[in-house]
Amino acid sequence: MIKRIVLVAVLFMLLFAFGYGVHSAVVDLNLTYSLLNIYLFFAVSAVLVYATVEGVYSKLPNQAGYAYLMMMCLKIGAFVLIFQKSVFHEVVLSQAERINLVVPLFLFLIAEAVVVGKLLNDK
Template sequence: MTKRILYFVLAIAALFALAFSLHSYLTTSELSFSLLKVYSFHAIASVLVYVAIELLATTLPNQAGYGYLMMMFFKIGIFVLMFQESVFSKESLSQPERIGLVVPLFLFLMAEAIGVGKLLNSK
């Protein structure tokens, strides 16, 4: 269990470093929010979700899928609450701002789904 968590944390850290540095290098316009905070939120949330599902899968393996679904709703809700003022206060977001929100979401969501999927298939 600890070994799987450590591998997942290292994979998320590598994804964070690579994706954030590439995204910040390619972004030419000024964003209304901190790209570092968005990437940090998704990286930390992905690790927390994985650890929670890892713990849930050891005690209630049949309910781990429902736990993952519940954690996704919590993650989206917390993101909306944390970035409400900087992201959702504007009338419309520019194209680079939209990309700056969607790319980290899908990158870490895919990494998280792959990790949880491998975990649940191994149980």
């Protein structure tokens, strides 16, 4: 269990480094929020989500899918609370800023779904 969590954590940190590096090299915009903080939040939260699902899976394998759904809701809530001032303030985001916000979300969401799906299908 610990070995898989460490492996997935390394995978997410590599995804963070690669994704942020490419994203910041391609996009040359003056964003109203920190792209590094967005990527860092999604990387750390992805590791926490996987570790929680792995822990629930080891004790209650039938409930691990529900744990994943619960963690996704908590992750969205934490994102809104943490980035409330920088992302969800009164200034309307431009289309480019919205796209730059969604790219890391989907990048880590797909990676999370793949590793959690692999875990849940290893019965």
